[in-house]
Amino acid sequence: MSHELYIGPDGTFPLHPGDIQREHPNWEIGDDLPPDWRHVVNVAKPEDILIYPEFGEGESELNTAPIKHTTYEKELIYDADERQWSIVWNPVTYDIVEEPPPHETR
């Protein structure tokens, strides 16, 4: 398998190998793309960054809950220099809010 992303002929993004195969059943990863499909690079999402409160004595990430995390949202761009479509991963930071366990008792 392979983590691949594509833009469809009508501009739909993100699409995947199975989306191409839905319209072109004999197509396989590595084959030339069907007309008007475009390949996208830089598809690997960066790792999240966890933000902790200031550690006290004896505290570490092993026994302290993070309070925020920075994750990444994908933005599709055309890289004119490389002449290819690429993803820019934009950081966005969320507060971490604890929730009760999903132990429905209704």
Place this chain on the structure above:
Amino acid sequence: MPFGTFKVALLGSGAGSESGWVVEPTNSTHGDGWIYDVALDSDNNVWFTQLATSNNELPIGQVMADGTAGTANNWKTMDPKGGNYASGRGVAIDSTTGKIYLAGDGINDAGSQYETLLVGMTDGTLVQDWDIMRAYSSGHTFFYQTPIVVGDNYLGTGRSLFSTCYIHDWSQSHYFAVTGQNAASDGAIENMTGGSSGSTIRFYGSYSQSMYPTSTIRATTSGNPWVYAAYRSSTQGRTGFYGCQVNTTTYNRRAYTFNSGTTGAVGGIAECDATYLYLTCYDYTGNTMHLLKVAKSDGAISWQRRVAVTNMSSGGNQYVTPPVLDSSGNIYVAFSGYDTQTVIDTAYRINWLSWDSSGNVRTLDGTTMKSLFCSPGHGSPAYVSAMDISSDDNFIYPCGMTNSPTDPFIAKFPTDGTGTDNSSALSGNTDGTYYYRNDIAHTESAGDMSYDSQYGNITNFADWNQTNDDVNDATQASGVAVRLDELA
């Protein structure tokens, strides 16, 4: 023709026709608890279990394929020896033996710690064949949604129950997921990961981050003896799957993120073929239901689809079922949520759609989505939590809880999409006024989730301790009734 098939042919035109129905199974012993899981036997009779029974005991019941109540011995209640709490979570049937298995929660003898229970039973026999309790040495243990499945053990020499629960770890301030194995014949603890002492999978997050599992499956592809479960994380917005090759410590886990926001629900997984799984989930920020086809080996997305119901409210009361497959490879998914379209009423509706194996949404009887709801329900919650499909592929059976008034329900919907009526309510003797329509506005399009990583931690775990015979003998439920509305 096997007797079961013959019987259904004779009785199929009984209380409910073959066009389908909605039933509210009830009895004075269990009350009106949410039907949390269903499983069909070889005659397409529906076995179900419920949350939150009024007597705090493990419930099981049976609705026949024609919508009537099963025999009295199949409506039963079981009291955990530990105390006054129990709730049904899952039911499974071994297609090779017809044996029925029930999973639920109880409380220990000291009344201080929640535990998980497994019960094996025989169709038509009141007292259960066996029962066991599994508990963690220092924390509560709960089953969750659709938690058990029956399949071959790793040698192919016997049948085993594979079940998943979540367990509280005080030292890490979080719940972690555990998937384990028991013999289907007597509930004996078995080693699943190649270790000893009942070794299981432990899948866990960071400090204070819980992993909530659901939807255990045993891969049926020959030569690929894996067990998988789906999960979602309590924080940081991951959904995905984890698993192990049975009787080994070869693990895998894969995570996905929503395009925006970090909260959502996971529905579950189903095996597509030797290479792929299907995964369902719900994005609370985008208010969209998602279906993904993903590679078992590295989690790569093959294709993904999403459904947005017009004017769907955000919140956290949306549920989505694990995907259900027919013998042609078509996929069925049901989900519930509150939309404020005024179609009879604003309502929590149970919606379902189907896709072919390539990811094309199927137009069935002229439309792509069918919806069941009660009116006047307004903003009172209704839920769908599980679904099964008949052996002839002709019907799907979603289950859950509806409103106006609050009642457990099981529906039997034709998979060809017939049975909807946009001009009138269903007729019959249910408590609620049900509508089954095909005109709820929605869009279906390519999904926008992202593959994330091998998220979380996965190890061997052997501290899920077992006690045998922890449930009192079953007794018959009283006042059994199945109220039924027929589809159009």
